[in-house]
């Protein structure tokens with residue numbers, strides 16, 4: 587279990603607020619700091635710093651409140667076609683094939699991730715990560731993903747991330763925000779690689795970009811390594827057969843060399 591005092595932010599909820607006072611991103615051990623903000627309507631009001639005291643841990647029990655709270659966050663954050671059912675996730679956690687990582691505040695789960703160690707590779711797939719809807723934009727995601735990356739470093743593993751392609755869908759701003767979010771934490775994009783996530787429930791596929799977090803970060807990877815890694819993830823995690831068209835589409839644009847950036 588890891589205890590972290592996290593994210594005392596003088597950053598107000600980003601929607602309508604423009605801070606005019608002193609602004610800091612990560613202050614430790616500060617309570618109830620006030621700053622002044624001016625709304626986009628021009629009025630000035632004091633706001634309090636958002637501070638979280640989070641405990642990060644692996645949740646191994648599926649018959650638990652923690653599992654149910656994490657699954658609620660997961661189901662609220664991801665559309666049906668992009669997630670496995672609760673029963674499938676429970677089965678994977680029980681068998682140890684997938685790890686459920688959670689961050690709690692005051693005993694309640696406020697952030698969750700599903701992490702899949704890829705068989706035969708020194709890679710962990712960061713399958714999903716989500717913060718409780720009403721607590722997004724307060725630094726929790728950053729702290730949690732940094733914790734997950736540190737754990738991967740300890741295991742001497744790299745992390746593979748699949749992100750919805752910002753060029754698809756009608757929420758380009760959020761999708762670009764997600765790419766920025768992971769890049770700011772040190773992940774690098776596999777340039778030119780475009781994959782297709784088979785529908786996990788329902789029937790709509792999802793376009794994906796891939797990112798990798800590795801320490802030290804390689805500048806390039808061989809195309810054959812990336813093809814093997816993608817192919818392993820597709821077979822192991824999504825149950826796609828090697829000759830499935832979705833596999834062909836996903837690996838055919840991977841050249842001899844993949845540049846990370």
Ligand SMILES: CC(C)(COP(=O)(O)OP(=O)(O)OC[C@H]1O[C@@H](n2cnc3c(N)ncnc32)[C@H](O)[C@@H]1OP(=O)(O)O)[C@@H](O)C(=O)NCCC(=O)NCCS
Pocket residue numbers: 663713714715716717718721722723724725726727728729749760761762763764766767
């Ligand atoms: C993406 C997510 C995990 C980030 O956690 P967070 O606690 O909200 O983020 P933080 O406050 O630590 O960091 C802020 C950054 O996250 C991104 N972000 C914030 N809210 C977001 C949202 N609702 N959706 C997507 N990205 C968001 C922005 O890039 C932001 O960067 P900025 O400050 O430069 O604008 C969280 O917003 C979330 O759960 N989104 C829905 C699920 C998801 O998209 N998961 C990632 C793909 S697996």
